Amino acid sequence: MIRFEGIHKSYPVHGREVVALHPLDLTIQAGEVFGIVGHSGAGKSTLLRLINGLETPSGGTLTVDGQALGTLDGDGLRRLRRRVGMIFQHFNLLSARTVLDNIAFPLRLAGVSKAQARARAQDLLVRVGLEAHRDKYPAQLSGGQKQRVGVARALATEPKILLCDEATSALDPQTTASVLQLLDGINRELGLTIVLITHEMDVVRRVCDRVAVLDAGHLVESGPVAEVFLHPQHPTTRRFVAESEAIDEGALQEDIAHVAGRLLRLTFTGEDTWQPLLGRVARETGIDYTILAGRIDRIKRLPYGQLTLAVTGAQSDEALRRFAQAGVHVEELSR
Template sequence: MIELQGVYKDYAGAAPVRALHPVDLSIGRGEVFGVIGHSGAGKSTLLRTLNLLERPSGGRLLIEGRDVTSADGDDLRALRRRIGMIFQHFNLLSSKTVAQNVAFPLKLAGTPRADLERRVHELLGRVGLQAHADKYPAQLSGGQKQRVGIARALANRPDVLLCDEATSALDPETTASVLQLLGELNRELGLTIVLITHEMEVIRRVCDRVAVLDAGWLVESGTVADVFLHPQHATTRRFVLEAEHVDERELRADLARASGRVVRLTFRGEATYAPLLGRVARATGVDYNILAGRIDRIKDTPYGQLTIALSGGDIAQAVRAFAEAGVRVEDVT
């Protein structure tokens, strides 16, 4: 649905800065696509090129095969009506009520009053805020403010929803509820969602695919399962370790003390819950020592990863047995 072909962005000045190096990226209709990076990585710049709040310095932006890179006037207004956006700090109008905030883009679009009121009522019901319609932003919690922002972004029935660090100002429990709402909107409306974040945990919970940015470069991309479970770039590995609350130095120290062959086992789906370790150990005579491990979910799919040290018995046979059971085996060095 969305395709970036060699898109890059330079900021002019005494010393011009390249905020985003050429990016080739495609985002499919109906998927939740995450962009992760540290501060200054270029993720906000990338997101804002999708609705042309930032004009690319070069390359092409295609929406459903149509080049919209130079869209202006009526074409630009039509493009932005199709692309809703929610923000880290909500950007609500403090002098207007919740209902008036949600109605604002409908008024700008010239929606008749009866249709406008019906649409606002529907949207507030969808985000669970009908009882707060006459309140002002200052009377709301952070999570409620973000729900108002989501309702407002959906007012003109967009095809795409852009989320600019939409959960970074929220506590963990509120973050979970907002991510759950975004997942429901994706499933129920077929909405394409593009979100940027600096937290791999957010990516893991809600996204289908992810792109990793580092200093303006796209350094890794793929399905969340592949990128999260088998990161290839150092930046991605750091994000994964942070999400798993693992201290890299401590992990390396533990691995250095381990004896035998150290491997990482990755389980997906129902294999996550199979009693495989004990079965393989009994069949091959190997001993194992668990050095690190986690069982969790990537979106709706369970996964498990164990780092173990194998010793004694027939280690090669044990590794084959794991692989034959559909478990990915990687040597850890």
């Protein structure tokens, strides 16, 4: 659906060029939820705004839904943008218009009759669960309700692509969860391609299929969320994962200093997450273990468990072999 080939972007600032994005290649498949993670200034918003033509790349080729953006004139860009919906961090609702009219607004801009636009808006209100609030104004809504209006408005023109610009960062955790559940349902039911930028790895874990990590304008890591989240390779990605799991790396290193044995990280995925494998291998091989850190959760709909252990005993090699034989990913850590 979206292909970046050698795309880069620079801005002139006080007579010099400031690089926002270094050359990168990236492909986003039709129908997937794709996350782009990075701290402030990493280039996330620039990358997102390239997709709907609000920014023009300094070089490279960007293809969206089969069209190379560099070949489109003004009319072509306007037609493309009708196929690309946008959800904003701070909602961007029109304060003087009702909820229904906010949702109908992009349709009216596109020349749809008032009656048809309001009928479409009413259907979307039902989809996002706000039919009882149709005649309210934005000031009368909670943050989560405002964002649901933003989602409905973004869907009004029946786009193929939905761009989410930090869509949950202004919301509390419970409201964030409900908005992510809404986006997940829209992706499954409508088959929309969703591109979501965020600085929270936990948002990516809950809803995305694949992820790209940006650091100072560089694409430093990308791949399936389960692979990137459970086995991060780049230091920036490892920091994001540690933040999302509330791991205090300094405290963990202190704990490690007090225990003997080999340090292992075991990763279980799918149904293996619920199996009593650790206890069984310990009994059969006679190893002892200390759990230093651990978590059982889900990556989208995939259950996983990850444990950091200190293992002692003469049969530790045999224990590692049995873990690997059972399909557990085993990583030996250095002290």
